[in-house]
Amino acid sequence: MNPVVISGMGAICAAGKTTGEILSSFESCRRAPARPTVFASSLDFPVFEVLKFSHSPQIMRTLALAYAALDEALLAAGLSGDLSGLRAGVCLGTTVASQLNNEAWYRQYRSQGQMLPEPIDIYFKGNLAQALAVRMKVTGPALTIVNACSSGADAIGVALDWLSTDLCDIVITGGADEINHVPYCGFGALSVTSTSPCRPFDKNRNGLNLGEGAGILILETETSARRRSRKIDMFVSGYGAAADAYHLTAPRPDGSGLEAAIGVAMAQADLNLKDIVFVNAHGTSTRDNDRAEGRALLRIFGEDLKFLSTKGFTGHTLGAAGALEAIFTALALRHGWISANIGFEELDEDIGLAPVAIKTSVSGRSALSTSLAFGGNNAAVIITGQ
Numbered sequence: 001m002n003p004v005v006i007s008g009m010g011a012i013c014a015a016g017k018t019t020g021e022i023l024s025s026f027e028s029c030r031r032a033p034a035r036p037t038v039f040a041s042s043l044d045f046p047v048f049e050v051l052k053f054s055h056s057p058q059i060m061r062t063l064a065l066a067y068a069a070l071d072e073a074l075l076a077a078g079l080s081g082d083l084s085g086l087r088a089g090v091c092l093g094t095t096v097a098s099q100l101n102n103e104a105w106y107r108q109y110r111s112q113g114q115m116l117p118e119p120i121d122i123y124f125k126g127n128l129a130q131a132l133a134v135r136m137k138v139t140g141p142a143l144t145i146v147n148a149c150s151s152g153a154d155a156i157g158v159a160l161d162w163l164s165t166d167l168c169d170i171v172i173t174g175g176a177d178e179i180n181h182v183p184y185c186g187f188g189a190l191s192v193t194s195t196s197p198c199r200p201f202d203k204n205r206n207g208l209n210l211g212e213g214a215g216i217l218i219l220e221t222e223t224s225a226r227r228r229s230r231k232i233d234m235f236v237s238g239y240g241a242a243a244d245a246y247h248l249t250a251p252r253p254d255g256s257g258l259e260a261a262i263g264v265a266m267a268q269a270d271l272n273l274k275d276i277v278f279v280n281a282h283g284t285s286t287r288d289n290d291r292a293e294g295r296a297l298l299r300i301f302g303e304d305l306k307f308l309s310t311k312g313f314t315g316h317t318l319g320a321a322g323a324l325e326a327i328f329t330a331l332a333l334r335h336g337w338i339s340a341n342i343g344f345e346e347l348d349e350d351i352g353l354a355p356v357a358i359k360t361s362v363s364g365r366s367a368l369s370t371s372l373a374f375g376g377n378n379a380a381v382i383i384t385g386q
Contacts, residue, residue: 008077013213014048048211048315093151153322176214199343211315215323240264255296277364283309
């Protein structure tokens with residue numbers, strides 16, 4: 001496969017509004033989940049919200065988050081706001097932004113019988129990939145992936161395919177999602193949300209916290225990056241996907257779907273298991289996910305594996321999770337350390353594998369980021385340093 005370079009990254013989430021701010025939060029173990037402020041609810045589940053984030057009321061919050069991450073990624077990649085002269089594409093993942101969930105429209109209709117066009121117009125203009133393609137004057141392919149919680153990772157996989165098959169020279173990829181009343185109530189109804197800060201892989205974990213944010217990666221062929229004289233130190237070297245088709249919302253208990261996805265990614269990257277220096281796990285802090293994922297990682301990599309979940313800092317950002325966590329993986333390789341798996345205190349013997357409990361040095365070239373999603377979707381992305 002032709003090398004695919006990460007030439008720029010941008011991220012925004014509850015841990016920070018830039019990659020630098022996020023790393024600072026990781027290093028100092030700062031987190032502050034709280035009740036949502038962007039909507040009112042009688043439910044009492046803390047969330048990881050991007051505070052003091054203002055945007056135009058004429059666009060969806062999800063799109064505004066994507067724009068914020070895009071600006072940082074473009075600056076890092078040395079690109080302008082006009083890609084019309086390049087063979088570029090856009091592929092982004094989301095979940096919330098795919099839903100016609102504008103409560104203002106429904107409330108207006110139910111209370112007054114009126115159907116105001118403005119909320120619907122905002123929704124129709126909220127197709128993430130199309131919106132970014134228009135903004136950046138991209139003339140190549142534009143695709144929005146809606147594949148539950150693996151959407152961001154799957155978008156990276158599609159971008160990798162476009163670049164490796166010479167469809168594009170540059171692809172804007174990643175994912176974005178907002179804190180919204182619909183998933184807040186929906187996950188509550190599934191009884192998988194916690195009333196306290198989440199504790200991924202801990203024996204006493206009792207559910208997830210929702211989060212919001214966006215992660216944008218500028219991927220390009222090595223030829224394109226060298227032509228533009230860009231620094232080349234990080235690559236997306238492999239992607240794998242597999243559906244275990246076990247249950248609508250629960251993963252297959254043995255984690256075999258995830259194992260299959262990891263196997264595909266490893267083969268594409270032409271790596272051996274010993275080449276993976278750490279795993280940035282999905283780690284939602286739910287009973288079923290962490291048990292299935294932890295058991296699979298133990299079976300695949302053994303008990304000496306260094307791994308963590310960063311959701312203790314960000315919450316579960318749904319369609320943005322796979323993209324944000326791929327960025328965190330690349331940053332960890334670049335800087336040579338991974339953060340503590342915040343919230344972890346006690347080994348779950350039912351898993352048999354403990355995440356790192358403190359900031360931990362890592363040394364090596366390749367790391368793995370995993371995503372598990374509703375519908376039995378499993379995705380694995382491998383990041384490799386120079």
